[in-house]
Amino acid sequence: MNNLFPNNIPQLMKLLEDWEYSRLKGKKLPLDYYTNQYPEFSDQIRRYISMLEEMDWLMAPVPTNLNANSTYANSASNQNFEQEYNECCKEFGYHLIEPIGYGGSGQIWRAEGLGEMPVAIKIISLDNKLSIKEIRALELFKTIRHPHLLSIFGFWFKNNKLWIASELADSNLYEIHQSFLNQGDSGIPLPLLIRYFEEAAEAIDFLNLQKHRLFSGLDSFVQHGDIKLHNLLLAGNSIKLGDFGLSRCIGPETNNHSGYFTTAYAPPEYFEGKTYPASDQYSLAVSYVRLRAGAFPFSDRPSETIASARFRAPNLSNISSAEQPHLEKALAHNPRERWPDCKSFIEALKCSKQI
Numbered sequence: 001m002n003n004l005f006p007n008n009i010p011q012l013m014k015l016l017e018d019w020e021y022s023r024l025k026g027k028k029l030p031l032d033y034y035t036n037q038y039p040e041f042s043d044q045i046r047r048y049i050s051m052l053e054e055m056d057w058l059m060a061p062v063p064t065n066l067n068a069n070s071t072y073a074n075s076a077s078n079q080n081f082e083q084e085y086n087e088c089c090k091e092f093g094y095h096l097i098e099p100i101g102y103g104g105s106g107q108i109w110r111a112e113g114l115g116e117m118p119v120a121i122k123i124i125s126l127d128n129k130l131s132i133k134e135i136r137a138l139e140l141f142k143t144i145r146h147p148h149l150l151s152i153f154g155f156w157f158k159n160n161k162l163w164i165a166s167e168l169a170d171s172n173l174y175e176i177h178q179s180f181l182n183q184g185d186s187g188i189p190l191p192l193l194i195r196y197f198e199e200a201a202e203a204i205d206f207l208n209l210q211k212h213r214l215f216s217g218l219d220s221f222v223q224h225g226d227i228k229l230h231n232l233l234l235a236g237n238s239i240k241l242g243d244f245g246l247s248r249c250i251g252p253e254t255n256n257h258s259g260y261f262t263t264a265y266a267p268p269e270y271f272e273g274k275t276y277p278a279s280d281q282y283s284l285a286v287s288y289v290r291l292r293a294g295a296f297p298f299s300d301r302p303s304e305t306i307a308s309a310r311f312r313a314p315n316l317s318n319i320s321s322a323e324q325p326h327l328e329k330a331l332a333h334n335p336r337e338r339w340p341d342c343k344s345f346i347e348a349l350k351c352s353k354q355i
Contacts, residue, residue: 019049048271085109085123088158094121094165110168119153122164131162133260134245138164140222141244142215148203150233150242169233169242176234177291187291194350197288199239200232201342204284207241208250208277209341220249223275227283228265229290250277263305264296268333276335281342285330288349293318297331322352 015034022028031049035042086096093114101108106124113119124131138155145151151167171179173196177187188196204224211219224231225246233242246260255275267282269275289297297314298305314331316324326348332338339345 015045016048084159088161088163089121092154092156092163092165094119096121106162111165113153113165118168120166120168122166124162124164126157126160126162133248134162134164137244137247139215140212140247140249144207144212144214144222146203146206148199148206148238148240150235150240152244166242167235167240169235169240171234172230172242173232173234173239173287173291174229177229187294190353193288193291194346194353196232196234196239197284197346198343198350200227200241200284201346203239203241204280204342207247208280214249218249221252221277223248223250223255223277224280225260225275226262226265227280227287228262229287232287250275252277264299266305267335269335278335278338281330281338281345282335284342285327285345289314289316289319289327289331292323297327320353323349326352 015037019034031046034049035045038045082096089096089111095112097110097112099107100110106122109121109123111119111121124134138152141152150169153165155162155164157163180187204227207222207224209221212222213219224241224244225248226243231241231243233240253276261270265283265286267279269279286297293316295318297316298312314328316327319327326345330338330345
């Protein structure tokens with residue numbers, strides 16, 4: 001597939017924005033309307049618009065602090081769901097307490113295991129687009145253990161749903177950042193932020209750069225595939241990577257990408273159907289910029305991200321000049337020009353701030 005040339009990027013961005021705007025207004029025009037404007041790039045335009053449509057359900061905001069007083073828990077129909085869900089959990093030794101979050105891939109509940117041990121239960125419909133990928137990822141993580149990976153206790157199938165029991169995290173980096181903002185601070189204090197990212201980097205390097213003996217008996221590198229603030233979890237005052245639904249086996253060089261990811265955090269190679277061991281590093285750098293600058297380095301709008309991430313330099317104007325070159329390297333368009341590992345990346349940031 002030919003790439004769109006850089007001098008066509010402004011036109012492409014406007015085209016994608018027009019498509020997104022018309023769709024949001026309920027006046028979506030036929031795809032041919034857009035491809036006819038740039039017939040020489042019709043294949044790329046079809047690919048990008050198809051990608052935007054598939055990403056819609058992944059881009060839905062993840063509400064937090066759902067509890068027994070929420071509309072969800074008090075509606076009669078959802079109380080029936082809760083009763084049904086508890087029946088599905090009881091035979092496996094779990095009891096649901098309250099919903100604590102949901103997104104495109106499923107619901108997450110606070111629950112108790114044997115001895116009233118706190119756990120999280122994720123419930124995914126087997127009709128969900130990601131259910132098969134989630135099952136494959138669970139098979140990967142049967143044999144993978146690390147202090148900074150969220151532990152999975154078990155999973156089962158019942159009533160056309162996949163049920164996953166895992167360690168219960170206290171919060172995630174997005175929530176922690178918001179709590180500091182609500183207290184009048186500028187965000188997570190830098191020394192603490194660097195420590196959190198050091199722990200995340202350790203887990204990512206462990207997955208990406210070490211071969212793991214999988215349950216199948218094969219050895220493989222593993223990519224998380226969805227590094228973002230909501231998946232960087234705090235548990236016991238330590239950061240742990242969670243939500244392995246997009247994780248996959250990778251080789252040491254170029255790999256094909258399946259097409260599922262969170263657009264705002266995605267490296268440019270994802271938009272070309274490729275992935276590299278350094279792809280998770282790029283997403284970690286986006287997460288860091290989001291917290292330090294208060295905004296994404298490109299945009300959180302899918303159409304702008306797809307059009308600009310491949311050719312434009314990231315906006316780091318709200319980040320100190322000492323940090324910028326290290327972030328630019330981690331956000332390099334060419335994956336081979338990024339840091340050799342996440343540890344080196346975070347260590348460079350740490351040294352630049354003399355923490």
